[in-house]
Amino acid sequence: MKLKWKTRLKNVSFMILFLKMCLIFGQKKIILIDPGHGGKDTGAIGMYGIQEKKVVFNIAKEIVRLNKMVLNDKFEMYLTRYKDTLISLNDRAYLAKTLNADLFISLHCNASQNNAKGIEVFVHNSDSRFTNEAIELGLAVSNETSGKLGFKTRGLKFANFQVLRETIFNCPSILLEIGFLTNIDEANYLSSVGNIKALAMCVLIGISNYSN
Template identity: 60%
Template sequence: MLQFCVIFGQQKVIVIDPGHGGKDSGVIGINGVQEKDVVLNVAKEILRLNKTILNNEFDIYLTRYKDTLISLSDRSRLAKSIQADVFVSLHCNASQSDSRGMEVYVHNAKESETRIKESIAVGLSVLEESSLKLGFKKRGIQFANFQVLRDDIPFCPSILIEMGFVTNTDEADYFLKPKNIRATALAILMGLFNCLNIGL
């Protein structure tokens, strides 16, 4: 699967999509933490770490830079218009049970088989790095027909990361600490780096 990580060419363009925003808070954690805030904080940190640690290795764009609600179609339209190499949507998970861990969703369209394999490779790299560096349980790759994945898969590898369960006490509290936001952002960024730069 790793061979699908090699994308030759110039600087890779990555779209980071912090889910929800504005009036759409997403999931509200048991400690009051809001999904829309967690994902935006992680996205901004990925942007900062790409500059400070990776010396702008990637050309990264966010679908939103503040607490605003962007339509799902506009999120995908951005990725298409700038010819993104990878689209990464960030979310937090919720469960009525005491579920924990990180999982990655990719689209299940049969007509985009190569892009789906590339998406799986990117997702596995992010999961591996996050499990290794954060100690989060790996819940694996899941398949779904989410609109942002469906709209982006025709032209670039696309993943949706459920970073953890804000309905789980430990993981909800984890996302309240700035150092943990940084750690999560770094794990995701290095997962992308490991995949997109292997063999280069």
């Protein structure tokens, strides 16, 4: 009788462990997309008056939409802002910690007084256990945008940006500078709704490739 009960308890324990493992492996990665600037902070203003805050917000919304419509909600995605409001850098980082985000991706556009162009990815240079993963994430996204869309790659660089500094010890985090609004070709590209969708898809594919 005791032997039977022991066997049953072992079976129950195994089933509980199995269910826990299923829950762990079945959990979606939580990804926080951070469209930079907002509200009174327009960010860079480029050719034809194109505003950085609007471009990155449109890309961010499209990433979330494509995750739902194309990837069937593969990821659990959130934005740091859902309208044209200014969110402090502290609050953006705090939201990543509160959500226990698995990835943090901050979207920006560049500006320059010369005719610079291309995409840059920034990672915080720290001794965090997530630094190498952030580099891998940054390269995965950069490779997609340059490989499929033909953007010049300006490389992966280290920077002490606040949103990176305050998130890198919680999860892999990158800051993506998507083209130069002061470059006429890239400003034209970023003014097109179809191109915004293509950019968002490439960023999403890069995230997915990294996560697989």
